[in-house]
Amino acid sequence: RKAQKVFPFGPALRPVEERRDFRPVELPFSSDLAQKEAERCLQCRLICDKCVEVCPNRANVVYRVPTGTWRVPHLAVRDGQLTVVSEEEFRVTQERQILHLDDLCNDCGNCATFCVHEGKPYQDKPRLYFRLETWRKEEGNAFILLNGVLHRRERGEEARLWREGATLVFEDPFVRVRLSPDLAVRELELRREFGGTRSLRPAWEMALLFRALQESLAHLWEVSRA
Numbered sequence: 001r002k003a004q005k006v007f008p009f010g011p012a013l014r015p016v017e018e019r020r021d022f023r024p025v026e027l028p029f030s031s032d033l034a035q036k037e038a039e040r041c042l043q044c045r046l047i048c049d050k051c052v053e054v055c056p057n058r059a060n061v062v063y064r065v066p067t068g069t070w071r072v073p074h075l076a077v078r079d080g081q082l083t084v085v086s087e088e089e090f091r092v093t094q095e096r097q098i099l100h101l102d103d104l105c106n107d108c109g110n111c112a113t114f115c116v117h118e119g120k121p122y123q124d125k126p127r128l129y130f131r132l133e134t135w136r137k138e139e140g141n142a143f144i145l146l147n148g149v150l151h152r153r154e155r156g157e158e159a160r161l162w163r164e165g166a167t168l169v170f171e172d173p174f175v176r177v178r179l180s181p182d183l184a185v186r187e188l189e190l191r192r193e194f195g196g197t198r199s200l201r202p203a204w205e206m207a208l209l210f211r212a213l214q215e216s217l218a219h220l221w222e223v224s225r226a
């Protein structure tokens with residue numbers, strides 16, 4: 001018996017006896033069928049692993065982060081003291097994220113070609129390095145995990161984050177911040193005076209990636225400690 005694929009629903013077809021002119025053979029969906037068809041969509045804004053699928057070197061991997069909204073402080077130095085002068089909203093609405101393993105990438109451009117968002121995952125996504133020499137050559141969006149400490153280079157400036165007991169410690173050349181497990185600020189310390197204001201957004205970004213490396217990307221965590 002010959003196998004045949006039968007779709008559960010589809011467009012209505014014009015009867016054969018009426019196909020005598022240039023009118024479409026496939027008729028438009030009714031409103032009910034249109035709604036059913038739309039419900040089949042996986043919503044690329046929520047779930048899209050295309051860049052993972054098309055990478056020949058497996059340089060793009062999926063990781064998971066908690067969704068939520070946090071109030072991130074902006075800091076300034078007033079009379080030699082570190083002061084919170086304003087806040088910004090840091091919101092994560094998508095649990096599934098993509099991490100780019102840059103040392104595995106050969107810049108083939110597949111992920112950019114097939115990205116449904118017209119992005120360039122090999123440049124836009126957080127880039128994790130395994131080799132210190134290649135990480136040090138990058139000016140920005142460059143991460144490396146060394147012996148349980150996550151390091152980041154952004155605009156030529158280095159920051160790091162690690163765990164001490166139940167707290168996460170973020171440190172850049174100017175401030176040191178202690179965060180609770182739910183990413184609330186427990187302690188702020190001024191390391192060096194600076195002008196203007198500084199956002200602590202990098203601390204939250206690094207904290208989420210650090211947690212993912214321990215949990216959903218545990219194999220990469222183990223490699224970094226080898």
